[in-house]
Amino acid sequence: SQTIHQWPATLVQPVGSPLSLECTVEGTSNPNLYWYRQAAGRGLQLLFYSVGIGQISSEVPQNLSASRPQDRQFILSSKKLLLSDSGFYLCAWNRVIYEQYFGPGTRLTVT
Amino acid sequence: KNQVEQSPQSLIILEGKNCTLQCNYTVSPFSNLRWYKQDTGRGPVSLTIMTFSENTKSNGRYTATLDADTKQSSLHITASQLSDSASYICVVSHGSSNTGKLIFGQGTTLQVKP
Numbered sequence: 001s002q003t004i005h006q007w008p009a010t011l012v013q014p015v016g017s018p019l020s021l022e023c024t025v026e027g028t029s030n031p032n033l034y035w036y037r038q039a040a041g042r043g044l045q046l047l048f049y050s051v052g053i054g055q056i057s058s059e060v061p062q063n064l065s066a067s068r069p070q071d072r073q074f075i076l077s078s079k080k081l082l083l084s085d086s087g088f089y090l091c092a093w094n095r096v097i098y099e100q101y102f103g104p105g106t107r108l109t110v111t
Numbered sequence: 112k113n114q115v116e117q118s119p120q121s122l123i124i125l126e127g128k129n130c131t132l133q134c135n136y137t138v139s140p141f142s143n144l145r146w147y148k149q150d151t152g153r154g155p156v157s158l159t160i161m162t163f164s165e166n167t168k169s170n171g172r173y174t175a176t177l178d179a180d181t182k183q184s185s186l187h188i189t190a191s192q193l194s195d196s197a198s199y200i201c202v203v204s205h206g207s208s209n210t211g212k213l214i215f216g217q218g219t220t221l222q223v224k225p
């Protein structure tokens with residue numbers, strides 16, 4: 001069966017510090033991968049998606065970037081965090097179009 | 112503009128009672144509609160998925176309905192339990208998307224009290 005992992009589960013970082021969140025998927029190959037952010041009391045906002053290694057599409061201009069160094073690995077990064085980057089970050093994957101499975105999430109607090 | 116709107120924004124009910132959550136969408140072309148349950152601090156988990164040709168789908172005490180003509184869906188929870196306390200998110204797939212991008216509602220926060 002397929003599983004999706006995210007780490008860390010929680011993170012507290014000062015403004016201006018770098019960020020690296022990791023997502024890995026097991027039990028499947030060549031998945032589509034997605035990064036979402038969920039601000040407190042808000043809906044999910046798609047940040048990036050990837051249909052293959054090295055292929056990244058950005059949905060909104062922002063302080064973040066994404067990379068896909070391996071087939072089942074998706075990384076969300078920032079060189080300098082802003083207060084507005086705080087939120088709940090979710091990674092998701094699918095193989096079949098319109099199916100989507102979410103990871104457990106990372107709670108990021110920028111102080 | 113492709114949008115998904117949910118109501119109410121929040122809801123409090125007593126354990127054992129039924130409730131219905133609403134979802135209206137303006138996504139076109141429409142592919143399918145899914146209801147997710149998201150526990151606090153966790154990732155969303157799929158409850159049901161319906162295509163335009165399906166009117167009703169059940170998953171235990173959860174029953175989703177879809178009216179593709181009026182572009183409305185509802186999620187009915189029967190005999191609520193404390194564990195039903197969560198956010199319920201309506202998600203619509205855009206029919207022309209080839210990357211699986213979804214359009215999310217803001218969610219309805221349900222609190223079940225003893």
